[in-house]
Amino acid sequence: MSFSAKNIRNVAIIGHSGEGKTTLCEAILFNGGSIERMGNVAQGNTVSDFDDQEIARKMSVSLSVANTVWKETKLNLLDVPGFYDFEGECNEAMRACGAALVVTGANGAVTVGAEKALSLCFRLKKPTILFINGMDKENADYAATLAAFQEKYRGRIAPIQLPVMDGNKMTGYVNALTDKAYRFTNVGPEEIPIPESLKSDLESMQFSLMETAAENDDVLLEKYFAEGALTREETIHGIRKGIFAMNVVPVMAGSALQNRGVINLMNEIVKYVPQAAERKELPALDLVKDEVTGISCNEEKPFAAQVFKTSVDPFVGKLNYLRVCRGMLRAGTTVLNANTGEQERVGALYTVRGKKQEAVGELRAGDVGAVAKLTNTGTGDTLCDEAAPVKFDPILFPKPVLYRAVYAAKQGTEEKVFAGLARLSEEDKSFTVTKNAETGETLIGGQGEVHLDVVCKKLKTKFGAEAELRTPKIAYRETIRAVSTAEGKYKKQTGGHGQYGHCKIRFEPCESDFEFAEEVVGGAVPKQYIPAVEKGIRECLPHGVLAGYPAINLRAVLYDGSYHDVDSSEAAFKAAADLAFKEGIKNASPVLLEPVSRLKIAVPEQYLGDVLGDLNKRRGRVVGMEAQDDMQVISAEAPQAELLAYATSLRSMTQGRGRFSETFLRYEQAPDSVLQSIRAER
Numbered sequence: 001m002s003f004s005a006k007n008i009r010n011v012a013i014i015g016h017s018g019e020g021k022t023t024l025c026e027a028i029l030f031n032g033g034s035i036e037r038m039g040n041v042a043q044g045n046t047v048s049d050f051d052d053q054e055i056a057r058k059m060s061v062s063l064s065v066a067n068t069v070w071k072e073t074k075l076n077l078l079d080v081p082g083f084y085d086f087e088g089e090c091n092e093a094m095r096a097c098g099a100a101l102v103v104t105g106a107n108g109a110v111t112v113g114a115e116k117a118l119s120l121c122f123r124l125k126k127p128t129i130l131f132i133n134g135m136d137k138e139n140a141d142y143a144a145t146l147a148a149f150q151e152k153y154r155g156r157i158a159p160i161q162l163p164v165m166d167g168n169k170m171t172g173y174v175n176a177l178t179d180k181a182y183r184f185t186n187v188g189p190e191e192i193p194i195p196e197s198l199k200s201d202l203e204s205m206q207f208s209l210m211e212t213a214a215e216n217d218d219v220l221l222e223k224y225f226a227e228g229a230l231t232r233e234e235t236i237h238g239i240r241k242g243i244f245a246m247n248v249v250p251v252m253a254g255s256a257l258q259n260r261g262v263i264n265l266m267n268e269i270v271k272y273v274p275q276a277a278e279r280k281e282l283p284a285l286d287l288v289k290d291e292v293t294g295i296s297c298n299e300e301k302p303f304a305a306q307v308f309k310t311s312v313d314p315f316v317g318k319l320n321y322l323r324v325c326r327g328m329l330r331a332g333t334t335v336l337n338a339n340t341g342e343q344e345r346v347g348a349l350y351t352v353r354g355k356k357q358e359a360v361g362e363l364r365a366g367d368v369g370a371v372a373k374l375t376n377t378g379t380g381d382t383l384c385d386e387a388a389p390v391k392f393d394p395i396l397f398p399k400p401v402l403y404r405a406v407y408a409a410k411q412g413t414e415e416k417v418f419a420g421l422a423r424l425s426e427e428d429k430s431f432t433v434t435k436n437a438e439t440g441e442t443l444i445g446g447q448g449e450v451h452l453d454v455v456c457k458k459l460k461t462k463f464g465a466e467a468e469l470r471t472p473k474i475a476y477r478e479t480i481r482a483v484s485t486a487e488g489k490y491k492k493q494t495g496g497h498g499q500y501g502h503c504k505i506r507f508e509p510c511e512s513d514f515e516f517a518e519e520v521v522g523g524a525v526p527k528q529y530i531p532a533v534e535k536g537i538r539e540c541l542p543h544g545v546l547a548g549y550p551a552i553n554l555r556a557v558l559y560d561g562s563y564h565d566v567d568s569s570e571a572a573f574k575a576a577a578d579l580a581f582k583e584g585i586k587n588a589s590p591v592l593l594e595p596v597s598r599l600k601i602a603v604p605e606q607y608l609g610d611v612l613g614d615l616n617k618r619r620g621r622v623v624g625m626e627a628q629d630d631m632q633v634i635s636a637e638a639p640q641a642e643l644l645a646y647a648t649s650l651r652s653m654t655q656g657r658g659r660f661s662e663t664f665l666r667y668e669q670a671p672d673s674v675l676q677s678i679r680a681e682r
Contacts, residue, residue: 022041250268300327338389431445498564
C-alpha cells in the first residue's frame with residue numbers, strides 16, 4: 001500500500017535505557033498485525049533489536065525502523081537506543097520523525113534519559129507524548145511519577161487518562177477526553193462503567209484539560225471565559241493544537257510487556273500526533289537561486305528527501321534510510337545527490353521492519369523508507385529532482401569525547417582492520433577514525449567506552465577483523481629554559497680522506513618552534529657547510545634529550561668552528577651539529593612540556609562541587625563560570641594527559657547529565673613527577 005501524507009505518522013520512541021522502548025515497539029507492531037507474536041528483549045527475538053551486539057547486550061545500540069498500520073494510518077516507528085553512548089542515533093531519528101513518544105518507567109521520578117529526551121523535543125519543537133510504562137510491576141507508582149514530571153515541567157504535562165488500579169497493578173483506564181472507562185482483557189480493552197472512586201479525580205482532570213485547551217486557542221479562550229465550559233470536541237481540538245505547538249505533553253500509562261494500555265496509546269497517536277502532511281516547512285537551500293526556501297510536504301511538487309541513517313553490511317552492501325520530504329520517489333528513477341553533485345540511480349525501494357525489507361514501487365511525501373546500493377550517498381545527504389535541486393541542513397552529531405589508539409590484534413591484518421573501521425564510520429557519524437600526526441597512532445573516537453566496544457565487536461562480526469585498543473600516547477614536547485653553548489667536533493680517519501667537522505653553537509629559548517642563525521666571522525666555517533649544520537640540528541629536533549620527545553621553542557646560533565681543506569664535508573658538519581645539539585640542550589635547563597586543553601563543562605548546579613573537586617585532582621584550573629538555562633558552564637584548563645577518560649568520569653559524577661568539549665590550548669611545563677613517570681615507563 002502507498003499512503004498519503006495525511007495518513008502517515010512518523011514517531012521516534014525515545015527515553016532512558018531499559019524503560020521498555022523496544023518492547024513497546026513490539027506491542028504496537030503486534031496490535032497492528034505486523035507480527036504474529038511479540039518478541040522479547042531477553043530472548044533476543046524482537047523486530048527492532050536484530051544486531052548481534054543488541055542481542056548479546058540485551059539493549060538497543062542502533063536506530064531501527066519499523067512500521068504497522070492502525071486505523072488506516074501508517075505508523076512509522078523509529079526505535080532509538082536510550083544509552084548515553086548512542087546519542088548520534090537519537091539525532092538521526094529526530095531529523096526523520098514528526099513527533100516523539102517518550103517512554104519512562106513508573107518509578108516515581110524523572111529519569112535522566114526522560115529529562116534529556118524531553119529537553120531535546122522542546123528544543124527541536126517535536127510534538128511529544130509521554131508514556132509511563134511498567135505499570136504491571138509491584139513497585140509501580142503512577143501518581144508519584146506523574147507528580148515528578150508535573151513539578152519539573154510546570155504547565156506542560158497533561159494527563160489524559162486515569163489508571164484503574166487493583167493494588168499496585170493497572171487493570172484498566174479512564175479516558176478523560178472520551179469520558180469512557182476500559183478494563184484490560186486478553187483480547188483487548190473492554191468498556192466498563194467509570195469506577196465511582198475515580199469520578200472526582202476524573203472531573204478535576206477534565207476541568208484541567210478544558211483550561212489547557214482554551215489556553216491554546218484564542219476562540220476557545222473567549223468562549224471559555226464567556227460560558228465557563230467547552231464541548232468535548234472543542235477540548236480535543238484545543239489539546240491537539242497545544243500538542244502541535246509543544247505547549248502540551250499528553251500523558252498515558254500502561255505495560256508494554258503485558259500489552260496493556262498500548263491500544264489506547266495507538267488510538268491517541270493517530271488522533272493527536274500531527275499528520276506528516278501537517279509538518280511545518282523544512283528550511284533548505286535552493287541551489288538554483290542560492291537562497292533558503294521552505295519545503296512543504298506536498299507530493300505534487302518536485303522530489304526531495306534526506307538520508308537520515310546508513311547501515312553497512314559487507315555482504316548485502318549499503319542501505320540508506322531516508323524520509324521523503326517532498327514529491328514522490330519511484331524505483332528505477334535517477335536523482336541528484338545535492339551534497340556531492342553526482343547522480344544516483346534508485347534501483348529498488350523498500351519499507352523496512354527491523355532487518356526485513358519489503359520492496360515497494362514508490363515512496364510518497366511524508367513517508368520513510370530505504371534505498372539499497374547507492375554508490376556515493378551517506379547519512380545527511382539530500383537526494384532531489386535534478387530540475388529542482390535543494391539541499392537540507394546537515395544532521396548534527398556529537399563530537400567524540402573518548403579516544404583510544406587502535407592497533408590490529410594480529411600482525412598482517414592492519415589493512416583489514418582500518419578498512420573495516422572506515423566502513424563503520426560511514427554507518428555511525430558519531431564515531432571517527434583519525435591519524436594523529438604528532439604520535440603516529442590511529443585513533444578511534446566515540447561517545448564512551450560502550451560505544452567503542454560495540455564498534456570493535458561489529459568490526460569482528462561484520463568484517464572478520466580484530467582490533468586492539470590502547471591508551472593514546474600524549475604528544476609531549478621538550479624545550480630549554482636557559483642559554484648554553486656547545487662544541488661539536490667530528491673527526492674520523494680511515495685511510496685516504498678522513499672526516500672533519502667542527503662547530504660551536506649557542507642554544508637559547510625563543511617564541512617560534514625553531515630558528516637558526518649564524519654569526520661566523522672570518523670564514524671559520526665555510527659558507528657551503530653552514531646549511532649542513534642547520535640540517536644536522538633539524539634532524540635532531542624530533543628526539544629531545546630528556547625523554548625523546550620533539551624539541552621546540554629554541555634558537556640555534558652557529559658562531560664559530562673550524563674546517564679541514566681536504567677532510568671536511570657536509571656529512572661531517574651534520575655529525576658535528578648532532579654532537580653539539582646533545583651537549584648544548586643538556587646544559588640549557590631542558591624541561592618537558594605537556595599539552596594543555598581548554599574545557600567547557602556544562603553541569604547541573606547540584607553536581608558543581610564534585611566536578612570542581614575532580615578538576616582540582618586533575619591539575620585543572622577554573623578560569624570562569626556562568627549560568628546557562630538550568631546548567632552551570634565551567635571554563636577550565638587541564639593537562640591533556642589527565643583527561644583521557646574524563647568522559648566516563650564526568651558521566652559518573654553527574655549521573656549522565658554533564659557534558660563537555662575539549663580543544664587544544666597550548667603547551668606548558670610539566671611537573672617533575674610527570675617526567676619521572678614517563679622515564680620510569682620507558
